[in-house]
Amino acid sequence: MAKPIAGPEIERLIQLLAKLPGLGPRSARRATLHLVKRKDQLLAPLAEAMDRARANVLVCSNCGNIDTRDPCTICSDATRDQSTVVVVEDVSDLWALERAKALNAAYHVLGGVLSPLEGVGPEDLTIRRLVERVAEGGISEVIVAVNATVEGQTTAHYLIDQLAGFDLKITRLAHGVPVGGELDYLDEGTLSAAMRARTAF
Amino acid sequence: MAKPIAGPEIERLIQLLAKLPGLGPRSARRATLHLVKRKDQLLAPLAEAMDRARANVLVCSNCGNIDTRDPCTICSDATRDQSTVVVVEDVSDLWALERAKALNAAYHVLGGVLSPLEGVGPEDLTIRRLVERVAEGGISEVIVAVNATVEGQTTAHYLIDQLAGFDLKITRLAHGVPVGGELDYLDEGTLSAAMRARTAF
Numbered sequence: 001m002a003k004p005i006a007g008p009e010i011e012r013l014i015q016l017l018a019k020l021p022g023l024g025p026r027s028a029r030r031a032t033l034h035l036v037k038r039k040d041q042l043l044a045p046l047a048e049a050m051d052r053a054r055a056n057v058l059v060c061s062n063c064g065n066i067d068t069r070d071p072c073t074i075c076s077d078a079t080r081d082q083s084t085v086v087v088v089e090d091v092s093d094l095w096a097l098e099r100a101k102a103l104n105a106a107y108h109v110l111g112g113v114l115s116p117l118e119g120v121g122p123e124d125l126t127i128r129r130l131v132e133r134v135a136e137g138g139i140s141e142v143i144v145a146v147n148a149t150v151e152g153q154t155t156a157h158y159l160i161d162q163l164a165g166f167d168l169k170i171t172r173l174a175h176g177v178p179v180g181g182e183l184d185y186l187d188e189g190t191l192s193a194a195m196r197a198r199t200a201f
Numbered sequence: 202m203a204k205p206i207a208g209p210e211i212e213r214l215i216q217l218l219a220k221l222p223g224l225g226p227r228s229a230r231r232a233t234l235h236l237v238k239r240k241d242q243l244l245a246p247l248a249e250a251m252d253r254a255r256a257n258v259l260v261c262s263n264c265g266n267i268d269t270r271d272p273c274t275i276c277s278d279a280t281r282d283q284s285t286v287v288v289v290e291d292v293s294d295l296w297a298l299e300r301a302k303a304l305n306a307a308y309h310v311l312g313g314v315l316s317p318l319e320g321v322g323p324e325d326l327t328i329r330r331l332v333e334r335v336a337e338g339g340i341s342e343v344i345v346a347v348n349a350t351v352e353g354q355t356t357a358h359y360l361i362d363q364l365a366g367f368d369l370k371i372t373r374l375a376h377g378v379p380v381g382g383e384l385d386y387l388d389e390g391t392l393s394a395a396m397r398a399r400t401a402f
Binding site: 007016039049052053056073 | 222237244
């Protein structure tokens with residue numbers, strides 16, 4: 001904007017909101033207006049929630065999950081099967097599996113995938129801590145639930161190498177047709193995998 | 202989620218962010234993760250910006266604009282033509298016109314449109330204040346820049362009635378083909394209006 005039309009506080013809020021994923025400059029302006037029109041109902045509670053999150057959120061030193069306690073709620077949950085560890089790339093994957101109620105088990109968040117191109121090596125991920133957890137005992141199965149991308153699969157093979165010496169079941173997620181998916185829209189790799197892994201009715 | 206997997210601070214942040222326009226539950230989770238992973242770079246500055254906006258943002262008692270001063274930056278700007286007042290529905294329309302550098306004039310923000318169905322009457326908008334501004338003198342033109350919707354046009358006609366007694370030029374935005382627009386995709390109303398208002402090369 002050529003001329004200032006609102007105070008710097010409003011401009012700053014727009015700029016910061018535009019850095020959120022899913023919000024661009026235009027939607028950040030809409031969100032800012034929405035907020036300043038709802039000072040008491042939304043803006044104040046949101047500012048307070050952010051302050052609290054900033055003060056209280058930390059990374060679980062055991063599994064890499066994000067929570068307000070360490071060890072995290074999942075690692076401390078005695079009703080979960082702590083002998084089964086689902087290895088995921090990111091906390092968002094952990095949340096997705098929990099929403100799906102896929103398994104009542106423990107997790108290990110890698111914090112990314114190996115990517116030589118982007119300079120991400122094993123020491124940038126929580127791989128050493130995963131090997132430590134297995135070495136400490138009590139874990140009977142590691143489910144490698146990384147994304148089905150090239151980097152994800154490279155990371156999976158590296159993990160399997162690192163865990164080779166332990167008496168451990170190592171599994172991965174099944175490939176196949178997504179529930180509700182239409183064959184016509186699926187790639188050949190998925191269709192071939194689904195065909196190879198076909199099951200009896 | 203059936204089981205708690207993160208602290209209440211994180212859940213609360215997700216819930217509040219999901220109330221922003223443009224963010225649903227899924228993108229609110231993504232935004233929350235993005236924020237808690239960037240505590241110092243983004244979460245803390247954003248919390249502070251919100252606190253400042255909450256404390257400082259107010260509605261201009263003259264024109265209904267949102268700013269951190271009253272009268273607002275635009276009403277106080279001596280380099281603007283304060284004798285021309287652009288009447289808009291919402292602050293977002295004011296911002297849009299300012300981004301377009303459409304006119305270096307003053308504004309009047311109605312705060313909505315007349316809508317009997319939604320129970321919005323003249324007393325819910327800043328129409329009385331607009332009439333006062335005109336009665337106070339110094340305004341020679343009112344440009345009614347409400348949206349080209351049924352409610353917008355109803356509101357425009359009500360405004361024109363209210364301002365009928367004053368020695369005043371009342372204008373509205375031109376209808377026509379949007380710049381860059383393709384005729385094939387435009388509705389008949391717009392095309393007819395553009396044809397009627399055709400201009401010489």
